[in-house]
Amino acid sequence: MTDIKLEKARAAAVKAAEEVAKLEAQEADKAAQIAAERDAKQRELDVEFLSQWQTLDAELQDLATGDAAAAVYSGADPIQAVAAFWIARRKRNVVRQHAQNAYLRVHGELPSGFAADLALRDMMIAQRVEEAIERAAAMHAADHADELDSKWLVPDAR
Numbered sequence: 001m002t003d004i005k006l007e008k009a010r011a012a013a014v015k016a017a018e019e020v021a022k023l024e025a026q027e028a029d030k031a032a033q034i035a036a037e038r039d040a041k042q043r044e045l046d047v048e049f050l051s052q053w054q055t056l057d058a059e060l061q062d063l064a065t066g067d068a069a070a071a072v073y074s075g076a077d078p079i080q081a082v083a084a085f086w087i088a089r090r091k092r093n094v095v096r097q098h099a100q101n102a103y104l105r106v107h108g109e110l111p112s113g114f115a116a117d118l119a120l121r122d123m124m125i126a127q128r129v130e131e132a133i134e135r136a137a138a139m140h141a142a143d144h145a146d147e148l149d150s151k152w153l154v155p156d157a158r
Helices: 002-063 068-074 078-107 125-152
Strands: none
Touching: 002 078, 068 078, 068 125, 078 125
């Protein structure tokens, strides 16, 4: 009688193992399908990003062109202009890193120089603000000279 119970238990164990293997295979197929769909969607997003990363980079570069001297000249805060430059520069490096990663996912190999990171530099904020003030002072002096010339000099007869 014990042999019959053992046989039944073994048969049930084999059947359970087959069922577990079947369920594991279904789960693996499902996971593979989800991964394939994710990879396809990622590739689609990467291709789209690669088509426009340079535009994003250029937009950030345009944001960073705020001239600290012009800010001082107009009475605005030059620190904001300097900060905007460095913030945009860091954001551009993030865009470039994202472009490199997308290119690697799509093509598998990164060409030399593609979306190269902008070099890290010292901010030298005090020096940049000093330069901005100097340039703004020169612009104000030129404006004042023009104003004095127009009021106190006889124009050339031409």
